[in-house]
Amino acid sequence: MINAVKMSPTRRQLLKTAMAGTAGLLGAPALRFAWAQQTGAETGNVKLADDLYIVRLPGEAAVVAQTSRDGVLLVDGGSAAGSSAVLKAVAALPNGSGKVHTLFNTHWHPEQTGSNQTLGAAGAAIIAQENTRLWLQQNITWPWNGRKFKKFAKSAQPNKTFYDKGALDSGVRYGYIADAAHTDGDLYVYFPQQNVLAVGDAAYGQGWPVIDWWTGGWIGGIVGGLQRIQTVANKETKIVPAQGPVLTLDDINAQVNMYGTIYDRLNQMLNKGHSPSEGVEAKPAKEFEAKMGNPDEFIRRAFESLWAYLSPDA
Numbered sequence: 001m002i003n004a005v006k007m008s009p010t011r012r013q014l015l016k017t018a019m020a021g022t023a024g025l026l027g028a029p030a031l032r033f034a035w036a037q038q039t040g041a042e043t044g045n046v047k048l049a050d051d052l053y054i055v056r057l058p059g060e061a062a063v064v065a066q067t068s069r070d071g072v073l074l075v076d077g078g079s080a081a082g083s084s085a086v087l088k089a090v091a092a093l094p095n096g097s098g099k100v101h102t103l104f105n106t107h108w109h110p111e112q113t114g115s116n117q118t119l120g121a122a123g124a125a126i127i128a129q130e131n132t133r134l135w136l137q138q139n140i141t142w143p144w145n146g147r148k149f150k151k152f153a154k155s156a157q158p159n160k161t162f163y164d165k166g167a168l169d170s171g172v173r174y175g176y177i178a179d180a181a182h183t184d185g186d187l188y189v190y191f192p193q194q195n196v197l198a199v200g201d202a203a204y205g206q207g208w209p210v211i212d213w214w215t216g217g218w219i220g221g222i223v224g225g226l227q228r229i230q231t232v233a234n235k236e237t238k239i240v241p242a243q244g245p246v247l248t249l250d251d252i253n254a255q256v257n258m259y260g261t262i263y264d265r266l267n268q269m270l271n272k273g274h275s276p277s278e279g280v281e282a283k284p285a286k287e288f289e290a291k292m293g294n295p296d297e298f299i300r301r302a303f304e305s306l307w308a309y310l311s312p313d314a
């Protein structure tokens with residue numbers, strides 16, 4: 001695992017505040033993500049096992065649904081706008097019409113937590129890493145594009161949080177992806193019987209990832225998170241990201257190499273005192289662009305994330 005040089009919360013907050021003030025200087029705001037052009041390409045249900053499905057609606061992130069006589073378990077619940085369609089699609093699964101008893105939030109983003117209100121009010125256990133609950137308790141504004149997120153009502157917040165790992169009576173295991181690949185509250189859910197591992201946005205199935213450094217994600221965390229996934233998965237594991245098709249361990253291995261290369265290059269540039277814009281201009285993802293698409297927005301966020309995590313204490 002890659003260890004971040006941890007700075008004190010006060011120091012981090014100061015740096016974040018300073019960076020927010022310069023956000024306008026960092027270049028054009030990101031109004032859409034690389035993958036946004038492609039969402040919708042992967043729609044329809046994917047059957048992973050007799051009792052386990054990916055439900056994917058146009059424009060929505062993946063929802064993993066496990067059905068049983070006791071009801072339904074979901075990993076992520078779609079966006080607020082898509083919630084009723086997602087829950088309807090879940091109810092239409094074989095044996096999916098039972099009550100949703102458990103909902104995992106892989107992280108706090110609205111693409112994952114849009115069913116919290118409905119399911120929380122209906123009495124479901126909403127399981128999340130503690131940091132995810134903390135983010136959902138406050139209003140958030142992303143400095144790079146001004147996007148605002150409203151805090152959740154208590155009934156919509158995760159009501160069963162953990163720090164490190166846990167397991168359900170059914171044998172399903174879950175754990176914290178402490179590397180902060182995407183946010184500082186990422187979790188995985190592993191279904192051992194079906195050998196399926198849901199990872200949210202800690203791994204992307206298509207396009208360049210979003211690095212939400214405002215809530216803790218960073219480029220070193222992408223590498224560390226993928227390395228952690230390598231330790232949980234085996235050769236036959238179906239790895240389900242929030243975006244894009246199901247991945248294999250081979251895919252994860254290739255991603256570790258790619259993001260590791262980019263991380264090293266950006267780290268060197270940071271140490272030489274370069275800016276995020278210079279990082280983008282240096283084209284540190286050059287050999288991956290043909291396959292992955294234009295990396296500029298990703299590189300900018302990645303560089304800023306390094307800045308937030310690795311800047312030496314003044």
Ligand SMILES: [Zn+2]
Nearest residue numbers: 107109182201
């Ligand atoms: Zn996300």
